[in-house]
Amino acid sequence: MDENDLGTKLDRIVLTEKEIRDRIHELAAEIDRDYADRDLLLVGVLKGAVMVMADLSRALHVPVTVDFMAVSSYGSGRRSSGVVRILKDLDESIEGRHVLVVEDIIDSGLTLSWLVANLRSRGPASVEVFALMRKPDALVADVDVRYVGFDLPREFVVGYGLDYAERYRNLPFVATLTSEAYDG
Numbered sequence: 001m002d003e004n005d006l007g008t009k010l011d012r013i014v015l016t017e018k019e020i021r022d023r024i025h026e027l028a029a030e031i032d033r034d035y036a037d038r039d040l041l042l043v044g045v046l047k048g049a050v051m052v053m054a055d056l057s058r059a060l061h062v063p064v065t066v067d068f069m070a071v072s073s074y075g076s077g078r079r080s081s082g083v084v085r086i087l088k089d090l091d092e093s094i095e096g097r098h099v100l101v102v103e104d105i106i107d108s109g110l111t112l113s114w115l116v117a118n119l120r121s122r123g124p125a126s127v128e129v130f131a132l133m134r135k136p137d138a139l140v141a142d143v144d145v146r147y148v149g150f151d152l153p154r155e156f157v158v159g160y161g162l163d164y165a166e167r168y169r170n171l172p173f174v175a176t177l178t179s180e181a182y183d184g
């Protein structure tokens with residue numbers, strides 16, 4: 001799919017490929033400064049954070065290691081169930097490590113507040129959060145986010161890792177959907 005021809009299922013572009021790329025590079029420069037003398041572990045939250053993890057990790061100059069967790073609170077729908085399940089845990093211990101959780105989006109905040117508490121209980125040196133997108137109006141759980149790419153209005157978006165019923169993750173940009181996309 002193409003930024004100039006959205007077809008019948010994509011409604012409106014919310015973030016272009018260039019906006020995403022430029023913002024990730026800005027935040028990567030901040031992270032480079034903040035973690036200059038630290039051993040940084042990036043923890044990506046599958047599946048949504050795959051794109052941002054690939055691009056952020058390559059924009060960083062500090063040495064990093066990378067691990068992934070899979071948790072699910074949305075299932076295939078458009079609402080968070082609030083119940084978080086670990087589908088895949090980290091491969092390594094994070095004891096004594098500086099952890100940066102890499103998320104695509106914070107919507108209700110339920111996934112992340114649960115995840116940060118879970119990681120803090122494992123004895124890391126620090127836990128901070130990077131989120132490419134955040135919906136401030138949707139937050140029901142309090143989360144302290146160190147690096148935020150974009151604050152978005154409260155509407156469902158897809159692309160750049162984000163899905164609706166597992167589709168649209170591979171769009172290089174972020175967009176809203178038309179009612180036709182929700183109908184089938």
Ligand SMILES: O=P(O)(O)OC[C@H]1O[C@H](OP(=O)(O)OP(=O)(O)O)[C@H](O)[C@@H]1O
Pocket residue numbers: 045046047048049071072073074075080103104105106107108109110111112162163
């Ligand atoms: O702030 P919240 O309301 O909790 O929503 C944010 C979470 O929801 C999405 O994941 P999802 O559970 O859909 O899994 P996915 O990444 O595999 O799509 C997204 O990637 C975040 O992890």
Ligand code: HPA
Pocket residue numbers: 074105106107108155156157158162163164
């Ligand atoms: O707006 C969204 N789109 C896709 N997945 C999501 N998970 C939380 N919010 C969203």
Ligand SMILES: [Mg+2]
Pocket residue numbers: 048074075162163
């Ligand atoms: Mg999802």
